[in-house]
Amino acid sequence: MKVPENTVEEKKKLNFIEEIVEQDLNEGLNDGRVHTRFPPEPNGYLHIGHAKAICLDFGIALKYGGKCNLRFDDTNPVKEDVEYVDSIKEDIKWLGYDWGNREFYASDYFQQLYDFATDLIKRGLAYVDDQNAETIAKQKGTPTQPGTHSPYRDRPIEESLDLFERMNKGEFEAGARVLRAKIDMASSNMHLRDPLMYRIIHIPHHRTGDTWKVYPMYDFAHGQSDYFEGITHSLCTLEFEVHRPLYDWFAEQLKSGDYKPKQREFNRLNLTYTVMSKRKLLQLVQEGYVNGWDDPRMPTICGLRRRGYTADSIQNFINRIGYTKFEATNDVALLEHSIREDLNKKAARMNAVLHPLKLIITNYPEDKTEWMHTINNPEDDSMGDREIPFSREVYIEKDDFMIDAPKKYFRLAPGREVRLKSAYIIKCEDYKVDEATGEVVEVYCTLDPETKSGMPQSNRKVKGTLHWVSKAHAVDVEVRLYDRLFNNPDPLGNKEVDFLEHLNPDSLTVLKGCKVEPELAKAKPLDVFQFQRVGYFNVDKDSTPGHMVFNRTVALRDGWTNKK
Ligand code: ATP
Numbered sequence: 001m002k003v004p005e006n007t008v009e010e011k012k013k014l015n016f017i018e019e020i021v022e023q024d025l026n027e028g029l030n031d032g033r034v035h036t037r038f039p040p041e042p043n044g045y046l047h048i049g050h051a052k053a054i055c056l057d058f059g060i061a062l063k064y065g066g067k068c069n070l071r072f073d074d075t076n077p078v079k080e081d082v083e084y085v086d087s088i089k090e091d092i093k094w095l096g097y098d099w100g101n102r103e104f105y106a107s108d109y110f111q112q113l114y115d116f117a118t119d120l121i122k123r124g125l126a127y128v129d130d131q132n133a134e135t136i137a138k139q140k141g142t143p144t145q146p147g148t149h150s151p152y153r154d155r156p157i158e159e160s161l162d163l164f165e166r167m168n169k170g171e172f173e174a175g176a177r178v179l180r181a182k183i184d185m186a187s188s189n190m191h192l193r194d195p196l197m198y199r200i201i202h203i204p205h206h207r208t209g210d211t212w213k214v215y216p217m218y219d220f221a222h223g224q225s226d227y228f229e230g231i232t233h234s235l236c237t238l239e240f241e242v243h244r245p246l247y248d249w250f251a252e253q254l255k256s257g258d259y260k261p262k263q264r265e266f267n268r269l270n271l272t273y274t275v276m277s278k279r280k281l282l283q284l285v286q287e288g289y290v291n292g293w294d295d296p297r298m299p300t301i302c303g304l305r306r307r308g309y310t311a312d313s314i315q316n317f318i319n320r321i322g323y324t325k326f327e328a329t330n331d332v333a334l335l336e337h338s339i340r341e342d343l344n345k346k347a348a349r350m351n352a353v354l355h356p357l358k359l360i361i362t363n364y365p366e367d368k369t370e371w372m373h374t375i376n377n378p379e380d381d382s383m384g385d386r387e388i389p390f391s392r393e394v395y396i397e398k399d400d401f402m403i404d405a406p407k408k409y410f411r412l413a414p415g416r417e418v419r420l421k422s423a424y425i426i427k428c429e430d431y432k433v434d435e436a437t438g439e440v441v442e443v444y445c446t447l448d449p450e451t452k453s454g455m456p457q458s459n460r461k462v463k464g465t466l467h468w469v470s471k472a473h474a475v476d477v478e479v480r481l482y483d484r485l486f487n488n489p490d491p492l493g494n495k496e497v498d499f500l501e502h503l504n505p506d507s508l509t510v511l512k513g514c515k516v517e518p519e520l521a522k523a524k525p526l527d528v529f530q531f532q533r534v535g536y537f538n539v540d541k542d543s544t545p546g547h548m549v550f551n552r553t554v555a556l557r558d559g560w561t562n563k564k
Pocket residue numbers: 038039040041042048049050052053235236237267268269270276277278279
C-alpha cells in the first residue's frame with residue numbers, strides 16, 4: 001500500500017520505527033506489505049512494558065493497513081502455562097487490539113524447526129555436543145578472547161543425526177547433550193560462537209504434550225517463526241540487537257530468497273518505583289507480597305485495570321513516552337498523570353467520606369430530607385446531573401475540622417463558616433470531645449437557609465467548601481488506599497540489596513466504615529468515580545451488594561512529592 005498522506009506536522013511526530021516502515025513502503029519492500037507480530041512468552045502476565053510493545057506492533061499494522069499476529073513464544077515447557085495464554089489474550093483485547101484469526105504458537109512450528117535443524121546437521125552446519133552446559137560455557141571465551149572448539153564439533157554428520165534423533169526419542173537425560181549451530185568460535189559477536197539450538201527437556205508441553213523431548217532455543221525458534229509467518233517488521237527491545245546477526249545467519253541458511261523479516265529494536269519501558277521483570281513479579285505473587293497478579297499495586301495490565309486505569313490512559317502514556325534507541329527510565333508520575341487526565345474527563349464526581357466525623361445541623365428539622373441538585377462532571381455536561389439527599393446529620397472528613405485552627409485553615413473551626421457542596425453555608429457553633437481519647441466526636445453547626453445551593457445568597461463568599469454525606473442515607477463501604485509498592489525509585493539499582501528490602505510497608509491501607517452517598521450503591525465492578533476532594537476510585541471485584549469495596553486509583557494530586 002501507499003504511505004498515508006501526512007501533513008508536515010504529523011510527519012514530525014513519526015517515531016523512528018514508523019520512519020523505517022514508511023521508507024520501506026516508499027521503496028516497495030515486500031510489495032508494500034506490512035506484517036508485524038506481538039510475541040509474548042506465556043510465562044507470566046503482561047505488564048505495562050508489554051503494553052509499549054503491543055501499542056507499537058499493533059499500532060504500526062493499523063496505521064499502515066497491515067496485519068499483526070499474536071504469537072506465543074512457547075519454547076520452554078518448564079515455565080509456561082495456559083493460564084498465562086488466556087490472560088495475555090484478555091489483556092491485549094482490553095487494550096483495544098485484535099489479531100483476527102492469527103493466533104499462533106512457536107510450538108506450531110516444532111516440526112518445521114526440527115526438520116530445519118536436521119537439514120543444518122546434514123549440511124555440516126550443526127552438531128550434537130555431548131558436553132554439559134558448564135563446560136560449554138567455559139569454552140565460550142570472552143568478548144576479547146576467542147572461544148575453543150568443542151571436541152565434538154567435527155564429529156561425523158551421521159553421528160550427529162543419529163544422536164539428535166535419539167535425543168528426541170527420550171534416550172538421554174536432560175542436559176546430557178545439546179544441538180549447536182556450527183558458526184564461528186572466534187566471532188566478535190558472542191552469540192555467533194556455536195550457539196545452542198536445542199536442549200533436552202523431559203517435561204510435557206502445555207500444547208504438544210509428550211510429543212517432543214527436545215525443545216528449540218528461543219534464539220533459534222524466534223527468527224524462523226517470523227519467517228514462517230511472513231512477518232515484514234519484527235520489532236523487539238534493544239537487548240535483542242546483538243542477537244540480530246544470529247537470526248540473519250539462520251535466515252540465510254534457510255535459503256529464503258529475497259524475503260527476510262526485518263528486525264528493528266526500540267527501548268524497553270522502565271518505570272521508577274517499579275519492577276517489571278516477570279521473574280520478579282512472579283516472586284512477589286508466589287511469596288505473598290501482593291495478592292495475586294492482578295493486585296492493584298502490580299504493574300501488570302490486569303493489576304492496572306483492577307486499580308481503575310483505563311485503556312485510553314495507558315495508550316496516552318505510551319504515546320507520550322515514545323520510542324527511541326536509548327535505554328531510559330520513565331517517571332511513574334507520568335503514568336499517574338495520564339490516568340488523572342483521562343478520569344478528569346470521564347469520572348462522575350461523587351461524595352464519599354473516608355474518615356467520618358458526625359456533624360449535626362441544630363437548626364434543621366430532624367425528619368426532613370431535601371434532595372439537592374448537583375452536576376455529575378463539570379468537564380462534561382453530557383454526563384448529566386443527579387439529586388443527593390441532605391438531612392440534619394451529615395458526615396464530613398475528620399481533618400476538615402480543627403479546634404485551634406490557624407488562620408490559613410480554610411475548613412471548619414469553631415465560629416467559622418464553610419459551604420457544604422451543593423447544599424448550604426454552615427457555621428460551627430460547638431463540638432463534643434470524647435473525654436477518654438481527646439478526639440472530637442461531634443460538631444454542631446447552624447445553617448443559613450438563605451444560602452441554599454442555587455439561591456442568590458448561595459454565592460456568598462466563604463473560604464472553604466467541604467464534601468459531605470447525609471448520615472441517614474449513607475452507605476458503609478470498605479476503601480483500599482494504595483501507595484507505590486516500592487519506596488525506592490530504583491528497587492533493582494543496588495545489586496547488594498535484595499529488591500524486597502525496598503518494599504513499601506504502607507503500600508496498602510484498608511479503611512472500613514467509610515461513608516458514601518447512596519447513588520454509589522448501584523455501582524458495578526470497574527466503574528470509576530472521582531470522590532470529590534479525595535481522589536479517583538473504582539469498584540473492586542471483591543465487592544458484593546452488601547459489602548462494597550472501592551480502590552483508590554490515584555489521588556487527585558501527586559501526593560508523593562508533597563507528602564506530609
Ligand atoms: P520480562 O523481562 O518481563 O520477562 P520478556 O521480554 O521476557 O520480559 P516476553 O513475553 O518475551 O517478555 O515479551 C514479549 C514482547 O514484549 C517482546 O517483544 C519484548 O521485547 C516486549 N517487552 C517485554 N518487556 C518490555 C518492556 N519493559 N518494554 C517494552 N517492551 C517489552
